[in-house]
Amino acid sequence: AQKITQTQPGMFVQEKEAVTLDCTYDTSDPSYGLFWYKQPSSGEMIFLIYQGSYDQQNATEGRYSLNFQKARKSANLVISASQLGDSAMYFCAMREGGSQGNLIFGKGTKLSVKP
Amino acid sequence: EADIYQTPRYLVIGTGKKITLECSQTMGHDKMYWYQQDPGMELHLIHYSYGVNSTEKGDLSSESTVSRIRTEHFPLTLESARPSHTSQYLCASSEPGLVQETQYFGPGTRLLVL
Numbered sequence: 001a002q003k004i005t006q007t008q009p010g011m012f013v014q015e016k017e018a019v020t021l022d023c024t025y026d027t028s029d030p031s032y033g034l035f036w037y038k039q040p041s042s043g044e045m046i047f048l049i050y051q052g053s054y055d056q057q058n059a060t061e062g063r064y065s066l067n068f069q070k071a072r073k074s075a076n077l078v079i080s081a082s083q084l085g086d087s088a089m090y091f092c093a094m095r096e097g098g099s100q101g102n103l104i105f106g107k108g109t110k111l112s113v114k115p
Numbered sequence: 116e117a118d119i120y121q122t123p124r125y126l127v128i129g130t131g132k133k134i135t136l137e138c139s140q141t142m143g144h145d146k147m148y149w150y151q152q153d154p155g156m157e158l159h160l161i162h163y164s165y166g167v168n169s170t171e172k173g174d175l176s177s178e179s180t181v182s183r184i185r186t187e188h189f190p191l192t193l194e195s196a197r198p199s200h201t202s203q204y205l206c207a208s209s210e211p212g213l214v215q216e217t218q219y220f221g222p223g224t225r226l227l228v229l
Binding site: 110 | 157160207211216217
């Protein structure tokens with residue numbers, strides 16, 4: 001079974017609007033962390049935001065926020081005020097606390113921002 | 116934030132050649148990783164290391180090998196390149212500890228084997 005599921009292969013958003021990228025996860029470990037990375041066409045992976053399973057509040061980093069719904073096992077990324085430079089692949093990833101600490105990645109969502 | 120470097124950025128090579136992809140980081144991170152990623156697809160972990168003289172195989176079987184003689188250096192070697200090895204290879208590092216441990220990535224090497 002997929003541990004990280006990103007159901008949106010591609011998304012379009014108008015510049016300056018907000019967009020939500022979906023991510024659901026599957027784990028029985030009570031301690032885990034959730035990450036979002038951005039991958040532009042140049043190929044590098046850029047860390048965006050982190051949410052811990054015990055964190056009481058949703059994580060925020062500038063225009064990025066993570067809508068963490070623990071009971072639903074979802075960790076959606078919200079990008080506010082989209083910019084043309086936000087066009088990229090976005091990957092959700094999870095680390096389980098009881099594991100060796102390696103990340104498990106989803107298949108990614110390609111976001112295209114329209115001017 | 117980690118500074119992590121990969122060379123070469125792009126490599127086109129013929130079948131049967133031996134290649135080494137270089138990865139170095141300047142943050143003194145103990146843990147390092149190699150991922151393989153086909154265009155538009157997810158990342159697959161192929162190797163990782165907990166520190167000097169430690170190497171482990173990842174989730175995806177790979178014909179490549181790695182070594183970790185120095186903390187900052189984690190090269191990946193293919194003894195005999197084949198077209199099936201054509202892919203992007205991403206190196207990452209992290210400081211192990213809490214679940215919050217964040218992996219920082221290099222710019223990647225795009226390999227094309229003819």
